Amino acid sequence: MSDEQEKKTLMPDYIQDISKLGLKIKLIQDAEATGDTAKAYDEWRAASGRTQMPGILKCFGQRPDFLRHVMQFSNTVHFSEGHLSRRYKEMIASYVSYLNRCPY
Amino acid sequence: MSDVLTKAVTKIKVIEDADATDEVAEAYDYWRASSGRTKVPGVIKSLSARPDFLKQAVDFSNTIQFSEGHLSRRHKEMIGSYVSFLNSCPYCLDSHAFFLKMQGANDQTVAGFLAGDLEKADLTYAERALMRYVKIVTEGAYRSTPDDVQKLREAGWKEEQIAEAVYVIALFAMFNRIANAFGVPVQNYMAMGRMTP
Numbered sequence: 598m599s600d601e602q603e604k605k606t607l608m609p610d611y612i613q614d615i616s617k618l619g620l621k622i623k624l625i626q627d628a629e630a631t632g633d634t635a636k637a638y639d640e641w642r643a644a645s646g647r648t649q650m651p652g653i654l655k656c657f658g659q660r661p662d663f664l665r666h667v668m669q670f671s672n673t674v675h676f677s678e679g680h681l682s683r684r685y686k687e688m689i690a691s692y693v694s695y696l697n698r699c700p701y
Numbered sequence: 702m703s704d705v706l707t708k709a710v711t712k713i714k715v716i717e718d719a720d721a722t723d724e725v726a727e728a729y730d731y732w733r734a735s736s737g738r739t740k741v742p743g744v745i746k747s748l749s750a751r752p753d754f755l756k757q758a759v760d761f762s763n764t765i766q767f768s769e770g771h772l773s774r775r776h777k778e779m780i781g782s783y784v785s786f787l788n789s790c791p792y793c794l795d796s797h798a799f800f801l802k803m804q805g806a807n808d809q810t811v812a813g814f815l816a817g818d819l820e821k822a823d824l825t826y827a828e829r830a831l832m833r834y835v836k837i838v839t840e841g842a843y844r845s846t847p848d849d850v851q852k853l854r855e856a857g858w859k860e861e862q863i864a865e866a867v868y869v870i871a872l873f874a875m876f877n878r879i880a881n882a883f884g885v886p887v888q889n890y891m892a893m894g895r896m897t898p
């Protein structure tokens with residue numbers, strides 16, 4: 598079984614297929630980012646140690662100031678231990694994403 | 702709004718102004734300094750379990766909602782009011798319909814947003830197109846199509862304005878859920894004709 602087929606069996610088609618609608622609003626891609634957007638993308642790369650911006654963060658490319666806030670509060674409330682453990686937070690995030698039909 | 706909606710009861714405990722100490726007191730003071738007001742609103746108190754997140758919420762709300770951006774303050778309050786109606790959030794609908802009024806919307810328009818009946822509101826063609834899109838994204842963003850976005854472009858909205866509209870819709874999705882999950886009592890800004898101090 599290929600990776601693609603395996604993914605399909607794990608995520609129901611009615612969720613998986615949502616991504617087939619494709620991109621609806623233009624994202625500012627890594628290569629075309631300039632000015633403060635390029636700077637905010639670089640800040641994410643430096644903080645994460647990764648190179649390719651995730652799609653969900655590129656959705657915020659039109660407001661790099663807001664993108665910085667999003668990265669900060671996501672770290673504060675989701676990507677760290679709090680009153681809830683990281684594992685419980687990911688259970689919540691996975692289930693909410695399923696219920697809201699967000700395959701990403 | 703129905704009685705059920707306006708008779709919200711507190712479901713999750715929050716820290717009241719007078720009971721706040723240490724980091725929570727400091728976060729409440731951060732909101733007071735930012736707003737120039739004294740009485741911390743219920744939705745802000747809902748964040749008291751994480752005062753560090755509370756301060757960030759004050760900041761990102763100022764960045765994306767309480768300032769001019771690609772969209773005007775008035776258009777942001779239209780979006781905030783309509784999303785709050787669609788998500789059945791009486792607390793947010795009351796306060797943001799009041800902010801919409803403060804942004805110069807006439808009584809008929811404010812009444813239309815409060816009733817969720819935009820036929821009654823005094824809106825331009827472009828604003829109506831934007832509100833149709835707000836409804837689609839709020840009721841199921843996954844169902845929105847490239848054609849829905851194209852209709853906004855044809856109505857004159859620029860890509861960065863469409864993007865910012867989505868941020869505002871999402872911001873209200875978050876705050877509507879927080880206010881309704883906590884059961885924050887309505888502040889009655891509309892009935893009083895003013896904000897709390």
